[in-house]
Every structure is written in structure tokens, then in C-alpha cells.
Amino acid sequence: MGFFCCVGKSNKNNPADADKAKPSLNVNKKKNWISKDDQLSLDVKNLNLKEDGKGNCKRAQTFTFAELAAATRNFRPDCCLGEGGFGKVYKGQLDRINQDLAIKQLDRNGLQGIREFVVEVLTLSLADHPNLVNLIGFCAEGDQRLLGYEYMPLGSLENHLHDLPCGRRALDWNTRMKIAAGAARGLEYLHDKMKPPVIYRDLKCSNILLGEGYHPKLSDFGLAKVGPSGDKTHVSTRVMGTYGYCAPEYAMTGQLTFKSDIYSFGVVLLEIITGRKAIDQTKPAKQQNLVAWARPLFKDRKNFPQMIDPLLQGQYPVRGSYQAIAIAVMCLQEQPNLRPVIADVVTALNYLASQKYDPGIHPVQGSRRIPS
Numbered sequence: 001m002g003f004f005c006c007v008g009k010s011n012k013n014n015p016a017d018a019d020k021a022k023p024s025l026n027v028n029k030k031k032n033w034i035s036k037d038d039q040l041s042l043d044v045k046n047l048n049l050k051e052d053g054k055g056n057c058k059r060a061q062t063f064t065f066a067e068l069a070a071a072t073r074n075f076r077p078d079c080c081l082g083e084g085g086f087g088k089v090y091k092g093q094l095d096r097i098n099q100d101l102a103i104k105q106l107d108r109n110g111l112q113g114i115r116e117f118v119v120e121v122l123t124l125s126l127a128d129h130p131n132l133v134n135l136i137g138f139c140a141e142g143d144q145r146l147l148g149y150e151y152m153p154l155g156s157l158e159n160h161l162h163d164l165p166c167g168r169r170a171l172d173w174n175t176r177m178k179i180a181a182g183a184a185r186g187l188e189y190l191h192d193k194m195k196p197p198v199i200y201r202d203l204k205c206s207n208i209l210l211g212e213g214y215h216p217k218l219s220d221f222g223l224a225k226v227g228p229s230g231d232k233t234h235v236s237t238r239v240m241g242t243y244g245y246c247a248p249e250y251a252m253t254g255q256l257t258f259k260s261d262i263y264s265f266g267v268v269l270l271e272i273i274t275g276r277k278a279i280d281q282t283k284p285a286k287q288q289n290l291v292a293w294a295r296p297l298f299k300d301r302k303n304f305p306q307m308i309d310p311l312l313q314g315q316y317p318v319r320g321s322y323q324a325i326a327i328a329v330m331c332l333q334e335q336p337n338l339r340p341v342i343a344d345v346v347t348a349l350n351y352l353a354s355q356k357y358d359p360g361i362h363p364v365q366g367s368r369r370i371p372s
């Protein structure tokens with residue numbers, strides 16, 4: 001991934017310039033705000049979005065800035081759920097609809113801009129799937145840009161895999177497979193069911209949000225791209241994404257394919273299995289990049305047990321773990337055309353998620369036990 005550049009707190013590289021394959025917007029420069037009350041309707045017009053008359057375009061509601069400010073008690077710091085490249089995310093209760101929301105406020109000095117805001121609203125307006133987060137509404141008042149999503153009570157997968165706060169239990173094997181299978185189904189919807197098909201480009205653990213019962217939903221579609229059409233095999237874009245998740249050929253050539261998402265999915269699956277971060281600068285040099293650490297271990301099944309997250313304390317099925325690693329290996333092939341299509345990944349992971357592991361019945365793997 002030689003030249004792949006990353007900046008900012010979210011390790012995302014700068015998306016500020018124009019993509020060739022994207023419809024042109026008149027708002028390329030982040031600072032070039034157009035002071036109109038409904039900037040979004042202007043942006044949408046430029047993107048030629050039309051409702052198809054068959055109910056395929058679900059309209060997000062329009063919120064006023066005042067009601068979102070009231071919902072978050074004026075964006076009080078203790079309502080803040082986290083912060084990413086787009087800006088801060090607050091929990092808020094919107095009385096009008098009597099629903100908890102996660103409200104994302106665009107940071108005007110941040111890494112992302114109106115383009116990501118518009119792509120997010122458009123993608124989620126067209127999409128409808130149980131494994132994609134729901135966009136309830138947005139606010140595009142003056143130069144304010146806010147997004148209101150359904151609130152996901154268990155936060156992101158990242159919060160449950162890495163740096164667990166004191167008292168939080170590690171995810172068990174069955175839950176990990178459930179999350180992997182659900183995330184794969186969300187991606188399958190984007191690749192195979194949406195019209196036009198969409199390349200997600202931002203698959204990573206912090207973008208997999210968890211609802212009740214650890215039901216996973218993909219979020220953050222600001223970088224999504226319409227996939228290649230006709231005879232084309234790829235779309236040419238400026239390289240964007242998150243360091244550690246980006247497919248090597250995309251990082252090197254800017255040629256984006258559905259298989260770039262499959263690679264990112266392989267990284268996420270490997271994080272789920274190993275409990276390690278895609279990039280971890282606190283580890284020794286050779287272990288900082290998860291895929292680089294794992295590749296030599298992939299060669300021999302004897303190495304597989306040492307790859308499994310020690311926090312599982314040996315409570316995982318040997319066969320299931322081998323199969324899960326085998327899926328990750330396929331997704332992480334250097335050659336994009338050797339990676340599986342998402343439908344095959346879904347079939348394999350649905351099967352693994354259906355095979356429930358019970359430590360009371362099945363053997364606990366002794367070698368990876370850690371003292372409690």
C-alpha cells in the first residue's frame with residue numbers, strides 16, 4: 001500500500017477533490033457554502049435523483065436546526081457518542097417523532113463535506129435493508145449539515161472488539177459469526193440488490209453498528225460509489241477509504257471494483273476472529289498491519305489456533321474457526337478476481353452463524369485459555 005495516504009483522526013484520506021465518475025456538483029470546495037435555505041434540494045437536483053414512482057425512494061424527513069439543537073440539549077458534550085471524519089455524533093431525543101436519534105453534525109473544518117453529506121442522504125434514501133442503518137432525516141439549513149439516524153444502542157463493532165472498557169464482556173463466538181453474516185448481507189444488498197449497484201468503499205468495524213441482540217447494520221455511505229456498468233470492470237476514482245482496510249490494487253491504481261469491498265470485508269472478518277485491530281501502532285513493527293501479520297500464518301492450518309482472539313478463552317469451535325479463517329483468506333487474495341463475490345460470502349457465513357457453539361457441550365480449546 002506504498003503511497004496510500006491517510007490523514008486525520010479517522011485515518012481516512014482527504015476526500016475533498018472531485019471524482020471523475022461522480023456527477024458534478026457545484027459545491028466542490030468545502031468552504032464554498034451557498035447560503036440558501038435548502039442547499040440540499042440544489043445538490044439533489046444536480047445528482048438527478050428522481051423517485052421511481054414505485055416507492056423505491058424513501059424520503060428522509062427534514063429537521064430544523066432548532067429541533068436538533070433541542071434534541072441534543074444544544075449539542076451538550078455529555079450527549080456526544082463519538083467523533084469521526086464527518087464530525088461529532090450526539091444522542092438526541094426528538095419529541096416530535098418520539099424517537100432516540102444519533103445526530104451527526106458536519107464539522108465545517110473537518111475532512112468531509114457537502115459531497116459526502118449528499119451521497120449519504122441519496123444512498124440511504126434509495127436503500128432499504130435490515131442490515132443498513134436507517135436515516136430518519138437531515139437538516140440542511142443555512143450552512144449547517146446534520147444527519148439523524150436511528151440510534152443503535154450497542155454502538156459500533158469496534159467498541160466491542162478492541163480496547164474493551166472495564167466490565168464489558170468480550171463477544172462470544174456465536175455473536176461474532178452473527179455480526180459477520182449480517183454485515184455480509186448488508187454488503188450483498190449494496191452490491192447485488194440495489195439499482196444501480198453500489199460499492200461501499202468504507203467497510204470497517206467502526207461503521208458496523210449494533211442494535212438490540214447485536215443485530216449489525218452498516219453505516220456511513222458518504223464514500224459510496226455507483227459500480228461499473230456495461231462492459232466496464234471498474235470505476236476510476238481518487239483513492240479514499242481507511243488505511244488498513246483498503247484493497248492493495250485500489251490503493252495503487254485508484255481502480256475501484258466490487259472486489260475492493262470484499263477485501264475490506266476480509267479485514268473486518270479477520271478482526272472479528274482475532275480481536276486485533278486492522279492497524280495497531282502499539283504492537284511490534286511486524287504485527288502492526290493485521291493482514292501482513294496474518295498472511296504467513298494462513299499458509300498452515302496448524303497456525304490457525306494462535307490467530308483466534310485470546311479473549312474467547314478457548315470457547316470456539318475448531319472446525320468453524322478454520323472455516324471462518326478460510327473465508328477471510330479468500331476475501332484477502334491479492335488478485336481481486338480470485339476473491340469471492342459477496343453472495344458466496346453470505347452463503348458461507350450464514351451457514352457458520354447457524355452452527356451454534358455451546359461451550360457446555362463442545363470442547364473448550366485449552367491452548368488459548370488465559371487466566372481469568
Ligand SMILES: Nc1ncnc2c1ncn2[C@@H]1O[C@H](COP(=O)(O)OP(=O)(O)OP(=O)(O)O)[C@@H](O)[C@H]1O
Nearest residue numbers: 010082083084085086089102149150151152156206
Ligand atoms: N446510529 C448510531 N447509533 C449509535 N451510535 C452511533 C451511531 N452512529 C455513530 N455512532 C457512534 O459514533 C461514533 C463515531 O461515528 P462516525 O461514523 O462519525 O465515525 P467513525 O466511523 O468512527 O469514523 P469515520 O468517520 O472514519 O467513519 C461511532 O463509533 C459510534 O460509536
Ligand SMILES: [Mg+2]
Nearest residue numbers: 084206207220
Ligand atoms: Mg462511521
